[in-house]
Amino acid sequence: xxxxxxxxxxxxxxxxxxxxxxxxxxxxxxxxxxxxxxxxxxxxxxxxxxxxxxxxxxxxxxxxxxxxxxxxxxxxxxxxxxxxxxxxxxxxxxxxxxxxxxxxxxxxxxxxxxxxxxxxxxxxxxxxxxxxxxxxxxxxxxxxxxxxxxxxxxxxxxxxxxxxxxxxxxxxxxxxxxxxxxxxxxxxxxxxxxxxxxxxxxxxxxxxxxxxxxx
Amino acid sequence: xxxxxxxxxxxxxxxxxxxxxxxxxxxxxxxxxxxxxxxxxxxxxxxxxxxxxxxxxxxxxxxxxxxxxxxxxxxxxxxxxxxxxxxxxxxxxxxxxxxxxxxxxxxxxxxxxxxxxxxxxxxxxxxxxxxxxxxxxxxxxxxxxxxxxxxxxxxxxxxxxxxxxxxxxxxxxxxxxxxxxxxxxxxxxxxxxxxxxxxxxxxxxxxxxxxxxxxxxxxxxxxxxxxxxxxxxxxxxxxxxxxxxxxxxxxxxxxxxxxxxxxxxxxxxxxxxxxxxxxxxxxxxxxxxxxxxxxxxxxxxxxxxxxxxxxxxxxxxxxxxxxxxxxxxxxxxxxxxxxxxxxxxxxxxxxxxxxxxxxxxxxxxxxxxxxxxxxxxxxxxxxxxxxxxxxxxxxxxxxxxxxxxxxxxxxxxxxxxxxxxxxxxxxxxxxxxxxxxxxxxxxxxxxxxxxxxxxxxxxxxxxxxxxxxxxxxxxxxxxxxxxxxxxxxxxxxxxxxxxxxxxxxxxxxxxxxxxxxxxxxxxxxxxxxxxxxxxxxxxxxxxxxxxxxxxxxxxxxxxxxxxxxxxxxxxxxxxxxxxxxxxxxxxxxxxxxxxxxxxxxxxxxxxxxxxxxxxxxxxxxxxxxxxxxxxxxxxxxxxxxxxxxxxxxxxxxxxxxxxxxxxxxxxxxxxxxxxxxxxxxxxxxxxxxxxxxxxxxxxxxxxxxxxxxxxxxxxxxxxxxxxxxxxxxxxxxxx
Numbered sequence: 007x008x009x010x011x012x013x014x015x016x017x018x019x020x021x022x023x024x025x026x027x028x029x030x031x032x033x034x035x036x037x038x039x040x041x042x043x044x045x046x047x048x049x050x051x052x053x054x055x056x057x058x059x060x061x062x063x064x065x066x067x068x069x070x071x072x073x074x075x076x077x078x079x080x081x082x083x084x085x086x087x088x089x090x091x092x093x094x095x096x097x098x099x100x101x102x103x104x105x106x107x108x109x110x111x112x113x114x115x116x117x118x119x120x121x122x123x124x125x126x127x128x129x130x131x132x133x134x135x136x137x138x139x140x141x142x143x144x145x146x147x148x149x150x151x152x153x154x155x156x157x158x159x160x161x162x163x164x165x166x167x168x169x170x171x172x173x174x175x176x177x178x179x180x181x182x183x184x185x186x187x188x189x190x191x192x193x194x195x196x197x198x199x200x201x202x203x204x205x206x207x208x209x210x211x212x213x214x215x216x217x218x219x220x221x
Numbered sequence: 222x223x224x225x226x227x228x229x230x231x232x233x234x235x236x237x238x239x240x241x242x243x244x245x246x247x248x249x250x251x252x253x254x255x256x257x258x259x260x261x262x263x264x265x266x267x268x269x270x271x272x273x274x275x276x277x278x279x280x281x282x283x284x285x286x287x288x289x290x291x292x293x294x295x296x297x298x299x300x301x302x303x304x305x306x307x308x309x310x311x312x313x314x315x316x317x318x319x320x321x322x323x324x325x326x327x328x329x330x331x332x333x334x335x336x337x338x339x340x341x342x343x344x345x346x347x348x349x350x351x352x353x354x355x356x357x358x359x360x361x362x363x364x365x366x367x368x369x370x371x372x373x374x375x376x377x378x379x380x381x382x383x384x385x386x387x388x389x390x391x392x393x394x395x396x397x398x399x400x401x402x403x404x405x406x407x408x409x410x411x412x413x414x415x416x417x418x419x420x421x422x423x424x425x426x427x428x429x430x431x432x433x434x435x436x437x438x439x440x441x442x443x444x445x446x447x448x449x450x451x452x453x454x455x456x457x458x459x460x461x462x463x464x465x466x467x468x469x470x471x472x473x474x475x476x477x478x479x480x481x482x483x484x485x486x487x488x489x490x491x492x493x494x495x496x497x498x499x500x501x502x503x504x505x506x507x508x509x510x511x512x513x514x515x516x517x518x519x520x521x522x523x524x525x526x527x528x529x530x531x532x533x534x535x536x537x538x539x540x541x542x543x544x545x546x547x548x549x550x551x552x553x554x555x556x557x558x559x560x561x562x563x564x565x566x567x568x569x570x571x572x573x574x575x576x577x578x579x580x581x582x583x584x585x586x587x588x589x590x591x592x593x594x595x596x597x598x599x600x601x602x603x604x605x606x607x608x609x610x611x612x613x614x615x616x617x618x619x620x621x622x623x624x625x626x627x628x629x630x631x632x633x634x635x636x637x638x639x640x641x642x643x644x645x646x647x648x649x650x651x652x653x654x655x656x657x658x659x660x661x662x663x664x665x666x667x668x669x670x671x672x673x674x675x676x677x678x679x680x681x682x683x684x685x686x687x688x689x690x691x692x693x694x695x696x697x698x699x700x701x702x703x704x705x706x707x708x709x710x711x712x713x714x715x716x717x718x719x720x721x722x723x724x725x726x727x728x729x730x731x732x733x734x735x736x737x738x739x740x741x742x743x744x745x746x747x748x749x750x751x752x753x754x755x756x757x758x759x760x761x762x763x764x765x766x767x768x769x770x771x772x773x774x775x776x777x778x779x780x781x782x783x784x785x786x787x788x789x790x791x792x793x794x795x796x797x798x799x800x801x802x803x804x805x806x807x808x809x810x811x812x813x814x815x816x817x818x819x820x821x822x823x824x825x826x827x828x829x830x831x832x833x834x835x836x837x838x839x840x841x842x843x844x845x846x847x848x849x850x851x852x853x854x855x856x857x858x859x860x861x862x863x864x865x866x867x868x869x870x871x872x873x874x875x876x877x878x879x880x881x882x883x884x885x886x887x888x889x890x891x892x893x894x895x896x897x898x899x900x901x902x903x904x905x906x907x908x909x910x911x912x913x914x915x916x917x918x919x920x921x922x923x924x925x926x927x928x929x930x931x932x933x934x935x936x937x938x939x940x941x942x943x944x945x946x947x948x949x950x951x952x953x954x955x956x
Contacts, residue, residue: 087254153463
């Protein structure tokens with residue numbers, strides 16, 4: 007059987023140089039040595055202080071700089087409403103709202119969010135006082151297992167704001183006309199949030215209800 | 222309660238709570254992020270260590286050595302467990318290959334090491350420094366290349382899995398209209414949103430697993446067996462799980478490795494399989510090659526029917542039973558069905574939602590569409606002409622309730638089937654070719670033992686306790702509805718605790734049997750609670766009526782709470798079944814209808830409308846039942862159009878092992894979906910007179926989409942999924 011060929015440059019070498027360049031270029035003020043290898047090949051852990059503003063409350067943390075915003079929320083702040091579905095930006099379960107815009111929190115390092123206003127599913131509402139979108143998901147059964155649900159809801163809230171702000175999408179037919187929260191417009195924008203249980207039809211109805219109420 | 226005769230009228234028939242559209246009672250917790258899944262149990266586990274699983278980089282062969290020096294030197298590393306430090310662990314229920322231990326590699330991404338560290342980041346970084354050497358051996362990775370020589374599968378001790386009636390070959394040769402079509406379905410992945418995850422903690426010789434598992438009692442027995450523990454020393458807890466679709470029916474490596482890691486470190490350890498590991502480390506729906514041959518008279522009646530399905534699996538693995546429905550769905554006097562099973566060195570094939578029927582009906586119902594075309598007959602009428610009310614292989618045995626014809630007629634009417642264009646490729650709207658397709662849905666209803674505890678206390682508060690799971694199916698709500706109906710209390714008076722193996726063992730979530738059997742166990746327990754209440758109040762248990770928080774008999778009436786002065790009432794009860802399932806075939810039925818638009822220029826597909834008309838006995842909660850069906854229809858669209866695990870036949874693994882490469886439907890792919898439930902009761906199936914719907918909604922959908930593509934374009938694709946490369950060059954001329 008044929009053996010696979012090997013690249014001249016090892017994957018590890020590429021990753022090391024890439025990681026160092028990335029860290030140095032994007033985290034100003036970091037005071038700890040980056041990715042310095044000792045003789046045994048161990049990487050010294052780089053830690054940084056960061057203050058996260060989550061749902062209006064400040065949290066002072068000192069984090070391994072490799073910690074994603076997702077893991078900072080789940081493992082350090084024990085706010086587990088934000089879900090880990092793939093950990094590399096393919097499913098949307100980790101969607102949170104940062105400074106008014108939705109992001110995949112698994113693709114963002116926590117230390118990049120000093121001073122940012124972060125809203126998670128816990129901050130949108132409580133079981134006793136649900137956000138209108140949360141209440142609409144319950145009413146229209148816009149979920150089943152519940153695992154993608156926090157990400158769907160954070161996305162849905164942000165999507166209606168994007169439409170209201172006139173941000174165009176791939177399916178927007180007339181860029182000059184007022185933006186409509188049409189079924190296709192919402193579905194297109196929600197397509198980064200996978201629901202394997204297949205609650206899409208119901209999620210569309212929950213969003214249509216909230217869009218109608220706020221229109 | 223042993224269920225041996227169909228029940229007469231029961232308190233459930235009042236349908237004051239059961240059968241009413243009811244939002245999920247745990248819904249507010251889920252939508253606000255307060256429902257805690259297996260990797261999130263900060264509420265019960267403090268300061269766990271993090272385990273990261275290393276998967277094999279070869280598909281077949283041996284691990285010849287580990288170099289752990291560099292990995293162990295990484296900061297934060299507490300322990301590294303390797304597969305070569307122990308013998309291969311015994312198999313758990315449903316496993317066809319070991320989950321850990323030994324040096325033999327059976328499939329790609331088989332778990333070979335666990336790195337345990339103080340943090341996730343440290344565990345992951347160290348895992349990337351584990352150096353492994355292998356001795357690779359060749360294997361069989363390509364089903365198509367060995368299908369022709371695959372032996373017949375064995376039907377238990379009964380010999381080859383072949384079923385024959387009459388003389389198929391002779392009848393087929395004589396038939397005026399014949400179809401001979403071969404369909405293929407690919408390997409598919411469950412791709413549930415929560416990867417397999419477990420938090421494990423030992424206290425002395427007692428092990429607790431907070432895990433994501435559909436079948437708690439199977440899981441408990443399996444982990445005990447695999448690790449050599451007494452079952453009473455194991456507890457599993459799973460109040461919520463982020464989907465499963467069969468992927469979490471059986472014990473997997475996350476649970477085994479979390480338990481081993483925790484044992485070694487004497488600390489709680491949590492393990493979540495990284496998403497790219499899920500596809501090859503765990504199970505999948507095996508690919509199939511299916512040949513269908515039908516012979517029919519000119520009026521559409523089938524005289525000869527044959528379906529042979531070939532699938533592959535690891536040695537010891539099961540078949541993908543694509544012919545299951547074909548033995549029951551259509552009448553034909555001369556029949557032949559069989560299954561061949563090839564030995565294949567790919568990851569482990571096992572159950573995925575509607576195992577058997579989901580793949581089998583993609584082929585069967587496509588071939589039926591071809592037969593309708595050959596006959597010049599309406600595809601709906603063809604199914605109706607060939608309907609049967611008895612088991613075709615055993616005409617003495619009737620269906621308990623079979624309303625397939627009604628599903629088809631009512632569905633066709635609601636969908637506007639008669640208004641469709643019947644000339645393939647004959648309807649164009651702007652740039653879109655429009656097509657319509659239909660298929661039958663069919664899936665059995667399976668009785669299984671299930672147990673629950675019902676506790677009536679205080680002023681009439683009810684607690685239901687069972688190890689049953691809610692995988693998104695709506696279990697919490699239907700169990701509460703059942704208890705509320707039986708005891709004449711409002712839904713709010715009932716709380717439900719699920720997924721804890723310390724509670725009575727339920728049927729679990731699989732095979733679309735969860736709803737009917739788990740509610741039947743609560744029904745059975747409530748029957749006994751009612752007897753105790755009535756007796757305490759001096760009423761006749763057979764005549765007492767429980768409603769509005771009171772118990773009534775004749776003109777007398779007393780508050781239910783009066784019965785509790787003598788203390789709370791606690792009943793553990795189970796539902797078990799006699800031989801009704803042998804006497805009657807118990808199945809569920811649907812008509813699926815799809816409107817598809819195909820871009821005449823690019824071939825891009827867009828599902829425009831979907832409708833399912835279903836018969837599944839009593840619909841316990843129309844809200845969650847409908848969600849089960851639309852979710853299944855969505856999975857059916859994926860199976861038809863996009864989902865395929867691409868096999869690297871040189872090295873033996875699934876190449877597209879993440880959610881970008883394995884394409885499940887997204888919002889943009891799925892339109893508004895309609896579901897109609899026939900108002901039927903099936904007292905043969907269960908005392909709740911209910912069957913299941915969770916898998917019925919998937920069966921046939923893929924074929925309905927494919928048949929719509931044919932109607933839109935005139936191109937028949939028999940190789941799922943229907944990707945552009947298979948039909949773009951055959952689309953009708955554009956001008």
